[in-house]
Amino acid sequence: MASSKILIADDDLLVREAVVKILEMFGHEVIAVDCGQAALDVLDPFFDVIILDINMPGMDGFETIAAINERQLDIPVLFFTGAGSMEYAVKAINLGAYDFLSKPIEDLDIFDVKIRRAIEKRMYVLKGKAYKKNLEVEIQAKTKELAEKNILLKKYSHDLETSTVNTILTLQTALEEKDPYTAGHTMRVTAYALKTAKRLHLPREELVILERASQLHDVGKLVIDVSCIQKPGPLSDEEWVLVKKHPEIGQNIIKPLSFLEREGTVIRHHHERIDGNGYPDGLLGDQLDILEKILTVADSYDAMTSKRSYKINKNKDDAIEEMRRCAGTQFDQEVVKAFIDILKD
Numbered sequence: 001m002a003s004s005k006i007l008i009a010d011d012d013l014l015v016r017e018a019v020v021k022i023l024e025m026f027g028h029e030v031i032a033v034d035c036g037q038a039a040l041d042v043l044d045p046f047f048d049v050i051i052l053d054i055n056m057p058g059m060d061g062f063e064t065i066a067a068i069n070e071r072q073l074d075i076p077v078l079f080f081t082g083a084g085s086m087e088y089a090v091k092a093i094n095l096g097a098y099d100f101l102s103k104p105i106e107d108l109d110i111f112d113v114k115i116r117r118a119i120e121k122r123m124y125v126l127k128g129k130a131y132k133k134n135l136e137v138e139i140q141a142k143t144k145e146l147a148e149k150n151i152l153l154k155k156y157s158h159d160l161e162t163s164t165v166n167t168i169l170t171l172q173t174a175l176e177e178k179d180p181y182t183a184g185h186t187m188r189v190t191a192y193a194l195k196t197a198k199r200l201h202l203p204r205e206e207l208v209i210l211e212r213a214s215q216l217h218d219v220g221k222l223v224i225d226v227s228c229i230q231k232p233g234p235l236s237d238e239e240w241v242l243v244k245k246h247p248e249i250g251q252n253i254i255k256p257l258s259f260l261e262r263e264g265t266v267i268r269h270h271h272e273r274i275d276g277n278g279y280p281d282g283l284l285g286d287q288l289d290i291l292e293k294i295l296t297v298a299d300s301y302d303a304m305t306s307k308r309s310y311k312i313n314k315n316k317d318d319a320i321e322e323m324r325r326c327a328g329t330q331f332d333q334e335v336v337k338a339f340i341d342i343l344k345d
């Protein structure tokens with residue numbers, strides 16, 4: 001066993017010197033003091049065992065162990081007890097003493113065994129503390145690592161979502177660009193919608209959804225016969241039936257992308273009217289989401305002011321007039337007001 005450091009407090013000089021000699025003979029390093037206060041003064045976490053006499057001037061052994069306990073060093077304390085002091089022994093145990101050494105020391109083997117056992121106890125305590133500390137450090141490191149991985153995952157997931165939306169957007173832009181009448185429609189609608197939403201102080205998360213919904217709102221037209229969309233002159237009834245399907249088709253196209261669920265609903269409802277005369281569901285104003293109301297306004301305004309194959313476009317003032325006229329029936333009044341405000345800015 002490696003050398004251990006032992007503290008002994010006893011006011012009896014002869015006992016003290018005898019114990020120091022014995023302990024040094026067993027290979028320990030010993031610090032000896034003559035009272036409880038002196039023991040507390042020299043006490044540090046590097047002691048392995050403390051031996052306390054009970055009767056000492058000033059602080060007695062019980063007061064000293066109470067003060068030692070407060071420091072929470074977990075160093076085993078052994079009490080020196082004279083023969084027949086059972087009452088003292090019980091009190092010492094209750095105060096957290098580890099063991100007793102009988103005074104005077106008669107059996108060196110027992111004395112040695114008791115000291116060794118206390119030293120072993122101290123070693124287990126220290127090992128346990130080290131293990132707990134290591135565990136804490138390890139847990140902290142793992143928690144930090146997990147948090148970092150989580151951030152990375154979120155970023156990957158975000159990047160993946162963005163590139164998926166961009167892929168669909170590319171297809172849609174390609175479709176639009178084939179027709180000079182619809183070129184740039186999606187970009188303009190998205191810009192109008194976002195400005196209106198900001199004017200209405202919608203939260204950032206809502207803006208993200210609105211932006212994606214606006215970018216993809218006409219994606220359903222990808223599967224409608226283009227010749228019908230690009231046709232000069234008004235559409236026939238059958239062609240209208242076909243065109244009116246694009247909001248539902250749009251929602252269905254992006255349905256497999258679960259992160260776009262809300263966007264899908266907004267896309268489905270971008271041709272609804274607050275008076276219930278829109279399509280495909282004929283919803284009323286209070287059943288419509290604010291994002292749907294905004295997208296409807298932005299989309300309709302752009303349709304009015306850009307050249308459409310089957311309609312003559314309006315100038316800005318006429319279109320604003322038309323928006324005002326339809327506020328309260330086709331469009332939400334508050335949204336129209338915000339929209340006209342941003343147009344005038």
Ligand SMILES: [Fe+2]
Nearest residue numbers: 217218270299
């Ligand atoms: Fe549309």
